[in-house]
Amino acid sequence: MDVKAYVEKLGLQAKQASRQLAALSTARKDAALERLAKLIREKEEFLVAENRKDLERTAEQGASAAFLDRLTLTKARINGMIEGVLQVAALPDPVGQVISGTTRPNGLRIQQVRVPIGVIGFIYESRPNVTVDAASLCLKAGNAVILRGGKEALNSNLALAGLIAEALAGESIDRFAVQMVEITDRETVKEMAQSDQLIDVIIPRGGEGLIRSIVENATVPVIKHYKGVCHVFVDEDADLDMAQQVCVNSKVQRPSVCNAMETMLVHEKVAETFLSKVASELDKENVEIRGDERTCAIIGNAKPASENDWSTEYLDLVLSVRVVDSLQDAIDHIAQYGSGHSDAIITRNIQHADEFVRNVDSSTVFVNTSTRFSDGFQFGMGAEIGISTDKLHARGPMGLSELTTYKWVVHGNGQLRR
Amino acid sequence: MDVKAYVEKLGLQAKQASRQLAALSTARKDAALERLAKLIREKEEFLVAENRKDLERTAEQGASAAFLDRLTLTKARINGMIEGVLQVAALPDPVGQVISGTTRPNGLRIQQVRVPIGVIGFIYESRPNVTVDAASLCLKAGNAVILRGGKEALNSNLALAGLIAEALAGESIDRFAVQMVEITDRETVKEMAQSDQLIDVIIPRGGEGLIRSIVENATVPVIKHYKGVCHVFVDEDADLDMAQQVCVNSKVQRPSVCNAMETMLVHEKVAETFLSKVASELDKENVEIRGDERTCAIIGNAKPASENDWSTEYLDLVLSVRVVDSLQDAIDHIAQYGSGHSDAIITRNIQHADEFVRNVDSSTVFVNTSTRFSDGFQFGMGAEIGISTDKLHARGPMGLSELTTYKWVVHGNGQLRR
Numbered sequence: 001m002d003v004k005a006y007v008e009k010l011g012l013q014a015k016q017a018s019r020q021l022a023a024l025s026t027a028r029k030d031a032a033l034e035r036l037a038k039l040i041r042e043k044e045e046f047l048v049a050e051n052r053k054d055l056e057r058t059a060e061q062g063a064s065a066a067f068l069d070r071l072t073l074t075k076a077r078i079n080g081m082i083e084g085v086l087q088v089a090a091l092p093d094p095v096g097q098v099i100s101g102t103t104r105p106n107g108l109r110i111q112q113v114r115v116p117i118g119v120i121g122f123i124y125e126s127r128p129n130v131t132v133d134a135a136s137l138c139l140k141a142g143n144a145v146i147l148r149g150g151k152e153a154l155n156s157n158l159a160l161a162g163l164i165a166e167a168l169a170g171e172s173i174d175r176f177a178v179q180m181v182e183i184t185d186r187e188t189v190k191e192m193a194q195s196d197q198l199i200d201v202i203i204p205r206g207g208e209g210l211i212r213s214i215v216e217n218a219t220v221p222v223i224k225h226y227k228g229v230c231h232v233f234v235d236e237d238a239d240l241d242m243a244q245q246v247c248v249n250s251k252v253q254r255p256s257v258c259n260a261m262e263t264m265l266v267h268e269k270v271a272e273t274f275l276s277k278v279a280s281e282l283d284k285e286n287v288e289i290r291g292d293e294r295t296c297a298i299i300g301n302a303k304p305a306s307e308n309d310w311s312t313e314y315l316d317l318v319l320s321v322r323v324v325d326s327l328q329d330a331i332d333h334i335a336q337y338g339s340g341h342s343d344a345i346i347t348r349n350i351q352h353a354d355e356f357v358r359n360v361d362s363s364t365v366f367v368n369t370s371t372r373f374s375d376g377f378q379f380g381m382g383a384e385i386g387i388s389t390d391k392l393h394a395r396g397p398m399g400l401s402e403l404t405t406y407k408w409v410v411h412g413n414g415q416l417r418r
Numbered sequence: 419m420d421v422k423a424y425v426e427k428l429g430l431q432a433k434q435a436s437r438q439l440a441a442l443s444t445a446r447k448d449a450a451l452e453r454l455a456k457l458i459r460e461k462e463e464f465l466v467a468e469n470r471k472d473l474e475r476t477a478e479q480g481a482s483a484a485f486l487d488r489l490t491l492t493k494a495r496i497n498g499m500i501e502g503v504l505q506v507a508a509l510p511d512p513v514g515q516v517i518s519g520t521t522r523p524n525g526l527r528i529q530q531v532r533v534p535i536g537v538i539g540f541i542y543e544s545r546p547n548v549t550v551d552a553a554s555l556c557l558k559a560g561n562a563v564i565l566r567g568g569k570e571a572l573n574s575n576l577a578l579a580g581l582i583a584e585a586l587a588g589e590s591i592d593r594f595a596v597q598m599v600e601i602t603d604r605e606t607v608k609e610m611a612q613s614d615q616l617i618d619v620i621i622p623r624g625g626e627g628l629i630r631s632i633v634e635n636a637t638v639p640v641i642k643h644y645k646g647v648c649h650v651f652v653d654e655d656a657d658l659d660m661a662q663q664v665c666v667n668s669k670v671q672r673p674s675v676c677n678a679m680e681t682m683l684v685h686e687k688v689a690e691t692f693l694s695k696v697a698s699e700l701d702k703e704n705v706e707i708r709g710d711e712r713t714c715a716i717i718g719n720a721k722p723a724s725e726n727d728w729s730t731e732y733l734d735l736v737l738s739v740r741v742v743d744s745l746q747d748a749i750d751h752i753a754q755y756g757s758g759h760s761d762a763i764i765t766r767n768i769q770h771a772d773e774f775v776r777n778v779d780s781s782t783v784f785v786n787t788s789t790r791f792s793d794g795f796q797f798g799m800g801a802e803i804g805i806s807t808d809k810l811h812a813r814g815p816m817g818l819s820e821l822t823t824y825k826w827v828v829h830g831n832g833q834l835r836r
Contacts, residue, residue, distance in 0.1 A: 407814070
C-alpha cells in the first residue's frame, strides 16, 4: 500500500472513532485506562522482550549510549508508565466542563462547553514510554490519536499498541481510537502533516530539525516548540545567594531538557560580586562558561562567546553569560535571542519584577525561582503532552485541557432574530 | 520596492509596535479610540469624498450594484462606525485578566494571564467600515494589526488609516500599531501569509476562494471559516409552530450571511404536516426549495436537489430540504455535508436535544432557536472580528478575548527543583 493511501486509511478510521469518543462517558474512558495499566503489569516480560529486539537492532546500527538509554524499557520505566496511566485515569475529565455561560436579555442561554478536538497526530522520537503517556492523555480528553513514533522503537511501540487495543476492546471502545503508524519512513510524517481533512492538529516532540520539517510541509495546524533558550536575569536588586542557587539549579539539575537555563544575564552593578561567586559553583558542576567581554574579564576560565552562542540551546553543561547595563537591556536581549519558552528574573524589587513580567513575551515568566519548574506536573496539571511556545490555542505546558476545544451550546424557546 | 521587502518592512514595524502595545494601559487605548470616533465625525465629508473616488472608479469597471453598495460609506454607515469604535472603547480590556491561578504545595504562585497575541494580519474585501472595526478591536486587545483591504476600497481605507494614525499620535502610541497595506495585488496577501517570523496570526474574511488560497500558502496560522452550510433539524417531537417560525427566520431574516440556514432536515413522522405548512410561508418569502424525493412529493413546486446542493452555501433565497428517518440520520447528514458552523434542532424532547448537542460537531449548536443568533454581538461579546469553524484557539464568534493569548507568570521565593 502506498504511504498516502495508508495514512488516509488511518485518518478515516480515526475520524470515525473520534465521533464515538466525543460522546463517551468518563467512567468508560477511565475503565479502559485502568485495564491498560493492568495489562502492562501482566505483560511486562513480553514488553521487555519486544523492547530487547529494538535495542539489539539499534545497537548494531551503532547508536549512542544516550540514545539506547532513551529507547530502553526498564522495570522502573514500566512502573512509571503504569503510574502515569493511573494518574491520568484519576484526573478530572475536561470534556463537558462549562468554560463560560450567560443568559442574554432575550432569554437565550449560552454556554461555552469543552469538547474534544477530534483527531490528534502525535509525532515523536524513540522513547516507547511516551507512547503510553500520549495515548492515555488523548483518550482521556476524548480524542482519537495517530501515533507516529521513531522507527527504532517500532517493536516496543507495536507491543504497547496491542495492549492499548486490548484495553479499548474490553470497554467496547472503537479500536481505531489509538493507532500506531507501522510505516516509519519520513513520508508518513509528511502525509500526516498534510491530512487537514482528517487530522485536526499535529503535536510533534523531538529535535528542532524534525519539527521545522513538519511545520514547513504542514497544512494541519501544528502546536510545538522548536527549542528552549531559557534565560535567568540577575537584577541589580537580586538576593545574590538566591540568585546563585536558582542559576545553578536552572542550569545543572537536568541540563538536557528544554527548560534548563542556557543564558545567564547579570546586571553590571552586581556582576563583579555575583560572577566571582557563582563561577566556582558552576565550575564544581563542570559547567563550561562562554562569556561576553566583561564576563571573561571577571571569570578567568570563561571562553569568549560567539554571536551564535546567544541563540544556542546547548542541552548540556555549557552556559553563555552576558553582563548587561540595565533591566531594559536584559529584556531586549531576551526579545532578540530568546525562544519564548521560559525566562526568569531574580530581584527583590517589585517594580523590576513587574516590568520584566510585562515585557518579556515568553510562554512562562518566572520571578525568583528556577526555569526548571516550566512543566505540566510542576504546574499542577497532573500530566503533560508537551510544551508550546506558539501564541495560538495553547502556550506553555499542555495538559488535558489543552487537548480540548469548545463548542457553543445555545438553548432557547423559539427566539427569533429581528 | 518589491512586495516581499514591503511586507517585511510592515511586519518589522508592527512587531516593534506590538512591544509598546502589550504594556499599554487601558486608559490610553480607550482614549485613542475616543479620539478616533471624534476624528471620523469631524472628517465625515472628507471620508465621503474619498469614498466617492473608489465608487466612481469601481462603477466604471462594471461592478455589480450589490458590490457598490458594500463599498459605499453612507452617513448611516459612518455613524455606525463611530458607534462601533465607542462600543469597543467601552468594553472591558481583556489584557491582564487572570484566567486561572493556583498556589503549589512548594509555595510557587502560578497565574495564567491574558496577553495580546502580538501582530495580526487582517485580510478582507471591499467594505471600508470593516477597516475601523478591525483596527479598534485589535488595538483594544493590545495587538498591532496589518490591514489588507480590497483594492476597490483603497482611497477610503487610506483616508480612514490617516485618521487612525492621527488618533494614535494623539496618545503617543506607535503609529505602526495600525498599518494599511497600500499595494493591493494578490502577492501582498501571499507574502503576509508566509511572514511567520513577524505575523502571529492571519484572520481572513471573504469568500471561500480567497480564504482557501490563503490557507494553502500560509505558514502563519490562519483562523477562519470557509462557509456556513447551516442546518435546522425539525425533530419528530418539535413544536411545529415554533419550527416554522425558526426555520423562516433562519432562512429569510438575512439570507446573504454565513449563519443563515441553507438546509432544512425534517423527521419523516412530521414531514407531511410540517412541510405543507412551512412551504406556503417560504413561498411568500420567495424562497426556492430544492428537495429530496420525499420533499418533492409533498411540496409541489420544489425542484429536485442534486448531491451538490447538500453542501452548497447559497447565501440567497434558496433552501435545500431533506426528509430523514431519524435523529441519527440528521446527525449523520450534518456530519457529512455540514461546515461545522451553526446547526439547530427544534424539539420538545430533552433526550433528543441532548443527543443532538452532544453529537453535532459544530462551532455552535442551537436548541429551539434561530441559527441567525450565531454572532458575537448576539452572544454578548460586544463586538466581533469574525467567526471561526476551526478547532484550535477560537471556535464560533470571535470577540476581544479571542484576539488574546496568555502567558504563565510564576512567583517564587527561591524555590529550586529537586
